[in-house]
Amino acid sequence: AQSVTQLGSHVSVSEGALVLLRCNYSSSVPPYLFWYVQYPNQGLQLLLKYTTGATLVKGINGFEAEFKKSETSFHLTKPSAHMSDAAEYFCAVSASYGSASKIIFGSGTRLSIRP
Amino acid sequence: KAGVTQTPRYLIKTRGQQVTLSCSPISGHRSVSWYQQTPGQGLQFLFEYFSETQRNKGNFPGRFSGRQFSNSRSEMNVSTLELGDSALYLCASSEPGTSEAFFGQGTRLTVV
Numbered sequence: 001a002q003s004v005t006q007l008g009s010h011v012s013v014s015e016g017a018l019v020l021l022r023c024n025y026s027s028s029v030p031p032y033l034f035w036y037v038q039y040p041n042q043g044l045q046l047l048l049k050y051t052t053g054a055t056l057v058k059g060i061n062g063f064e065a066e067f068k069k070s071e072t073s074f075h076l077t078k079p080s081a082h083m084s085d086a087a088e089y090f091c092a093v094s095a096s097y098g099s100a101s102k103i104i105f106g107s108g109t110r111l112s113i114r115p
Numbered sequence: 116k117a118g119v120t121q122t123p124r125y126l127i128k129t130r131g132q133q134v135t136l137s138c139s140p141i142s143g144h145r146s147v148s149w150y151q152q153t154p155g156q157g158l159q160f161l162f163e164y165f166s167e168t169q170r171n172k173g174n175f176p177g178r179f180s181g182r183q184f185s186n187s188r189s190e191m192n193v194s195t196l197e198l199g200d201s202a203l204y205l206c207a208s209s210e211p212g213t214s215e216a217f218f219g220q221g222t223r224l225t226v227v
Binding site: 005020036042043044045046049090102103104105106107108 | 119121148155158160163171173178205215216217218219220221223
């Protein structure tokens with residue numbers, strides 16, 4: 001069975017500081033991993049995805065994530081936080097590439113940016 | 116391309132009533148999945164439809180049902196509404212052969 005654990009329900013950083021949102025996954029098969037962002041009263045927007053190949057994945061808005069199989073982690077980073085990054089972030093896993101069904105989401109991390 | 120469109124955006128219903136939510140996927144996408152988002156339970160998978168057939172189902176009671184039409188548009192229905200059904204219902208569509216899901220803005224259902 002697949003699952004994801006997001007460490008920290010709330011992260012607060014200063015504008016311009018490094019953003020690090022942590023995600024660990026559990027999967028009995030090679031996982032397909034995603035990070036989504038959700039702004040208030042909006043749906044989910046895909047930030048980036050890992051399927052196969054390069055373990056450092058670059059996404060939109062300057063975010064990137066590194067797949068580390070030995071640590072079963074897929075942490076999300078951004079070198080310099082911007083006020084517009086304030087949102088909720090979800091790590092997700094799918095065991096089935098070729099189907100968007102049954103994506104398993106983490107509990108989410110709310111990112112706040114201090115001026 | 117237009118994105119995933121969900122209607123209506125907001126709904127208020129009374130306990131015991133039923134409700135139907137609609138989702139129009141991105142053109143060319145044949146898979147539509149539905150998710151329920153609540154503060155307590157987070158994002159939970161409801162069901163997936165592909166080519167008018169339910170392909171996967173989450174762990175929800177039979178009061179939750181759905182269907183998909185030949186143009187890939189999908190509806191979900193919740194009967195005998197309970198207060199606990201208050202949630203943001205999200206629809207996602209995907210292209211055949213990928214697991215990248217594109218989400219709509221959701222329908223906020225409030226049961227009073």
